[in-house]
Amino acid sequence: MDNFSSPFRARRYLAYVSMFGTTQIHKRNPYTVAFWSTAFPGFGHLLLNKYIRGYLLVLWEFYINQKIHLNLAIVHSFNGEFQAARDALDPKFMSLYIPVYLFAIWDSYRTAVDMNKVYVLARREDARFSEFSIGALEVNYLDKRKPWIAVVWSIGIPSVGQLYLHRIVLATFILLSTIVLVRESHIILAIHDLILGDFRSSKEAVDAQWLLYAPSFYFFYDLRRLCHHRREQQAFRPFFKEPPRSKLPAARRHINDREQSRLMQIFATFDYSTLLEIAITELEAHGVSSIYAVPLDLRKEEPRLLDSLHRADGLSFLDKGMVLAFMFATVGASKGFVWAWGPVIWGLIGAAIGFALGVAINGLLYLRTRRKNRTALLKGKRGGRHPGRHLRR
Template sequence: MNKTFRREIANVSIWGTTYIHPRNPYIVALWSTTFPGYGHLLLHKYIRGFALIIWEVFINQISHLNLAMVYSFMGKFELAKEVLNVNYVYMYIPLYIFAIWDSYRTTVEMNNLYLLAEKEEPPVNALTVKPFEVNYLDKRSPVVAMFWSMTVPSVGQLYLHQIISAFFTLIVTVMFVHYSHFIEGVHYLMLGDIDKSTEVLDKQWLLYMPSLYFFSIFQTYMNVVENNKLFEAEQKMFLKSKYQSSDFKIKAARVKSNANLRNI
């Protein structure tokens, strides 16, 4: 009789490997403060994460929030107030707070679900073969994943076979780089023309780049580490169910008393 499981820990599909594992809710909430939606992407809640990211960019662009922040950093407070669209800024605040709160709340709940699912030891499909794609569990290098994410955000996700996340990250990266003229600014900076480099940069779009770049590196590194743990757990469950006898028990070692130890 096949055993039924109430909860799953992981799912391996052609679009990627989705799984739950213990996370630090403060770390997840912290990434939501850098960019609404990033915390949810860490939780593999892609639909909610993508929706929050799109909403953040939309509201930020029409309110010119990033540009106002840049002028504030430069001490030009009057100019910051002038460019800021107050009508849309107040729509941004509830979104920002919700993203932080919801990512923290969801992390706590998913940690509890993981503890319950772990006791059931549900099986994990280690290999998925479809006509257009193949995905499987194996061990990958976190350092290699970080390196590729440093070159272009989204490449590290492709290395880990996170197709949906990689595709979305690539689109966002191209859009941010194009409208911010980031590569053009780096080009003039390498030529030593600092004034020209500063002139061509679009400050409103440029401010998206740091959070995107460093989040891509962090997300890829963490996903590779947890993917490797999932690979080991799947192997452990397979070997245990296939080769370990149901009568097998590990006897606890006896600890000698202090009196016996003194007589040795």
């Protein structure tokens, strides 16, 4: 049951809350989206909330990859066994794989560019949307979620973090895919042999064709968990009566000095949560109607190093880290079939190296951009020009 209906039909909405999840749009890096489609067709569309198209492409990738044994050919290629890679591939289905693969990359990039434009228009339109949904099977509402909790649960089992974010359909799809992947790759048996110190048995236990799906599923993540707080504050907008830079309201002039002396003004700052909304509505129920609430954490600031649960712009500092973790884990797992410690250990080592390298690259780019902005600002002040005008040049 939806609790919201608008007398005016808006053209664009930033979010939609239903019993089975919350669908929202925000800015995406089109290159990051295209890369995840390169890693696994369909993942880029899932990042953009294009679920039906994403599910179909993921299922197609599973089917056609198993038909042509592409993952096995990748393992042989990384190990220099090119003749074995040629023998592993089935040429009858290669002509079916390539067009769909290229379409997934192109379409995800194109959709990301278009949805970024739609996001800008939706932000300017700033239409109200439903923030609460209740039905016979589920209850869903906007609330502030902690990103690190979703990450920790996803590290244990992929899809559990999506359940924490109340994305039932997506979590079910990823969970079923993970179960099939774990069962067919025998990765649990390989980990068991590793714990016992039997590296040879661990290497022989895993199925190379199925194991190479693991890095893409394990390191695929969704930054939408960082944007729940901003959406929840927009749902709480009736109490945020003024923009952050506005001045405090002056005392009413028609009140005489005697009544003015009895007035009390209380100033306080709070971290936003549902408890804050309960407190404000409780004050209103007791007759305190003059409440002036300002969202302090939505003020304009320079970009920060990391997104947090208090501020998130939809762009993560960890994008390159996850991308390189997937790439290095794939190479490490492939080389592990030849090297001594096996594919599981080398896959984890490659993931750690790739993640650290990606975070370091993002850190250097962030510091470089910050230094350039400060230099441009100082030059603008010394030259007597307006800083914003100088930066635009």
